[in-house]
Amino acid sequence: MESLTQRAKPVDRRPMNWLEKIYLWEIFKGMSITLKHFFKKKVTIQYPEQTRPFSPVFRGLHILNRDEEGRERCTACGLCAVACPAEAITMEAAERLPGEEDLYREEKYAARYEINMLRCIFCGLCEEACPKDAIYLSETFAPANYSRKSFIYAKDDLLIPDPVTNPEEYAKAKGLIDKKKNLKS
């Protein structure tokens, strides 16, 4: 019969000689391969004690950005929601009242902003669509959970820490955003 590939090897069907019959040589051969791997560099890491660095283009959980004064950047323009292929983003806008200037950057802001992480496919189109530098995909996985309820992420879950009240956490989050921005430019 003609073989299907050119790499097919005919099986050696000669009877084994004495040395082959005691199998010791083959055992040594196998053990040497095993022992060699003890001294090789390990391909696994001790997760969760150790973590691998994320790729700079990794697209994880969303964050809503603030400016240097801690005001929310999002103006609820709806471009992320219209760009979203999974229709995961919903929002409701409101007008800024006098006295709320330190909370919101522009006269219109997102009173409610929700991302349904069950629907989200982490494509990053919202990040690309945003004209206000307001939404970014961070280097974090969406945590697993038993209930569907916990996957509706509202503004409380998405906003990065306030630089005025929580400067350390903000700096941490900011470093991440700047890294992404440098990558784009």
Added chain:
Amino acid sequence: MAEEKKLFKVTIDGITIEVEPGTTILNAARQIGGEVTPPAMCYYSKLKNSGGKCRTCLVEVAAGSAADPRPMPKLVASCRTTVMDGMVVKNTTSDRVLDARQGVVEFLLINHPIDCPICDQAGECDLQDLSYAHGADASRFDFQKRTFIKHNLGPYIQLHMTRCIMCFRCVYVADQVTNKRVHGVLERGDHAEIATYIEKALDNDFIGNVIDVCPVGALTDRTFRFKSRVWFTKPVKAHRNCSKCCGKVHAWLRGDEVLRVTGRKDQWGEVEDWICNECRFERKNINDWIVEGPAEINRHSVISQGHYSGKVGTTKPAETFSKVMNGRQPNLLMNIHSVSGVNPPGLNLAALPGPAHSTDFVKKKEINDKPSPEVK
């Protein structure tokens, strides 16, 4: 005199059409339709004397007429220039026109704030379409833009003078549609602004039409302000018996909420018929209207995004589950309203007289079983 009218033969971008004498080049091009039509920001066919201000409809006349085939030396405003027999017009086929139009767009955008993310006109804005089609990628204007304080013209209309491009359409509406005009253009040059004389509120029954004719977001509906983006609302044709106007409108719905009512616009973005203030501002209940069906929206428009054509979505399909399962109700895994704060059943945005504020949104109770994600 039963003499037959002589029709003028005019060629626009290589397409020949016969039009009546006295037709402008722009209207002749509109009879052909499609890409041949020059854009128009200030011309409005329903308003007498409109046009000639924005210069976006500039075209090149390659041959003046059959009798005198010399070309016109300068580009002409097609909304103001009437056709001659044997005229040859170049619109998109002329590089001069395209270059001039790009310059005009740059001029129009010099003082425009480009605040589309917060502007309610975004998505149906003529200036947005124009600058996408003809504008340059970036502005070369390095100076401080002219700014004005926004103010309310009466309880329903908000004027953002910073966005205005001085097309004068609203002034013509006030002049021709309503019987008294209390707003006009003050100052001149760079300082020119649309304003009301002596801070008079515009309280005419048809003054709401200035919102529809405004090609930018300078005059916007306060009852729709910040309620939704136009492309998230669904436009339907609706009508009601109105004693003042035709009552035929486009109602922009979110679910059963009538977020906005506008006049019916044709393919050139002009309203078919003026509607009164009562229809526009005070009938925000779906029961006030008889819905005829979905409005025709250009499928390249962002408004048609996620909307289906025909009758799809106008009638709710019958729930057959309990019928099939002998009266058993479906076991839903999650009611989105139990978690989501968006569009809660209790809050009717359409019922608010103006934009929503933080006081209108009550904080939803926290969901406790959500683990906080660690930022690495």
